Amino acid sequence: MKATKFFQILSTILFLFSTEISVFAANQSSQRANPFELPRGIYSKDNIPKEEPQELKLEAIFTIKGQKIATISGQNFIEGDFVSGKRLTRIFKDRVTLDDAGKEESLTLNKNKKFSIRKYMHN
Numbered sequence: 001m002k003a004t005k006f007f008q009i010l011s012t013i014l015f016l017f018s019t020e021i022s023v024f025a026a027n028q029s030s031q032r033a034n035p036f037e038l039p040r041g042i043y044s045k046d047n048i049p050k051e052e053p054q055e056l057k058l059e060a061i062f063t064i065k066g067q068k069i070a071t072i073s074g075q076n077f078i079e080g081d082f083v084s085g086k087r088l089t090r091i092f093k094d095r096v097t098l099d100d101a102g103k104e105e106s107l108t109l110n111k112n113k114k115f116s117i118r119k120y121m122h123n
Helices: 002-029
Strands: 058-064 067-072 075-077 086-091 095-100 103-108
Touching: 058 095, 067 086
Parallel strands: none
Antiparallel strands: 058 067, 067 075, 086 095, 095 103
16 A cells, blocks of 8 residues: 555656746757857947837827826826936827936927727726
8 A cells, every 4th residue: 555655656756847848848949059148139339220210109099097198109207207318308188308417308298189089988
């Protein structure tokens, strides 16, 4: 009886060990071929890709719980956030100001554009 219990424990250990080996092998296949190569999306200081100039569009300004939020080129920002490398310094009623390394830039809201608001309630 004790031998049967011993073999059950041993077979369980061997099974767990074999699954660990297969998981380890699967993880090894996804590793980089060159261990000194940086992962995708990580760049050395000398090889930083040039950021494509992007035309920024102020699409909306709204307030939620006293916090002003500006939608610029499809993304939401608050004062102090960086928008394509420029710091959002102020959000006004119909425009925002950005600081681009000491140069002030303004984006004005297009008042002629119509949009609708949908509110979803989460339980």
